[in-house]
Amino acid sequence: MLMKDNNQTVTNNTYHPHFVGMSYLVGTSETTRKVLINKSLRTLSTIFYSTTSSADGYDNNKYKDIPHRFAGEGDIKFNQWLAGLIDGDGYLGTSKGKYSSCEITLALEDEKALRQIQNKFGGSIKLRVGVKAIRYRLHNKEGMIKLINAINGNIRNSKRLVQLYQVCDLLNIKPINPIKLTNNNAWFTGFFDADGTINYSFKNGCPQLTISVTNKYSHDVEYYSEVFGGNIYFDKAKNGYFKWSIQSKLNVLNFINDYIKLYPSRTTKHNRLLLCKTFYELKELKAYNSPHNTALYKAWLNFEKKWNNKCTPT
16 A cells, blocks of 8 residues: 555555556546556556667667557457458568558458558558459558557568568668467458458369468468368469368368457458358258258358358448
């Protein structure tokens, strides 16, 4: 127990002048406590950057953003997802040794995902001419600093990691090597939103569902097999690429129930992922092969209609 001015009692196990705002003042209002906490976070931010700059040559004291470790859980998940998306369908670049930029290209129907990024970091979104695709571009320095701080430590794609280091060098930000991936990281969803597919096809008259992720380099998809099981194989098509895939009902539903429901897709793929349970239920009933005048077959047609509906999560 500590005594403060005006005879207010402070309940705090450890006292430090920089953390006094985190104490809970007995007799003060909720609003006052929130103000004190916010002041303490700003102080912590200043301490963090002033003590992690000069030794390694990065003057991070110029950037006063609250460190990533003080971000809310929702922000952390979003940043992890964003890093995965950039690893898959993004680009980090520098030009003339002065300017940095980030570009992300997605299918036209996934505009909502890019709008979420734009709302957080700024930038522009434009339709690509001649193709059904849309591109997000950010080159504002302040926005780039904020974006790099958000994804730093979660970029791991072979090409993108080099780009991250180049941008960090230009912006005088210390690059962080990629952290070890676990199933508690939204990076997998971001990379899946970029380079993943979910579809079914008929084999011997029976529908077979497959979830897959493709990339030019095997080690960029090995993360999936290490965490979620499945197989990786090389496909000679399109100059060759590696594909991770899962097909068994157990692996697919575990992937969705144990991971995707915690770290949902932000693109139109979200719709199909949530329909997988219905797919297996109708498959077991052989609804796809039922007489066309039955309710079972109509249920299959309704499923197909929903499956092909390219709606994005709200």
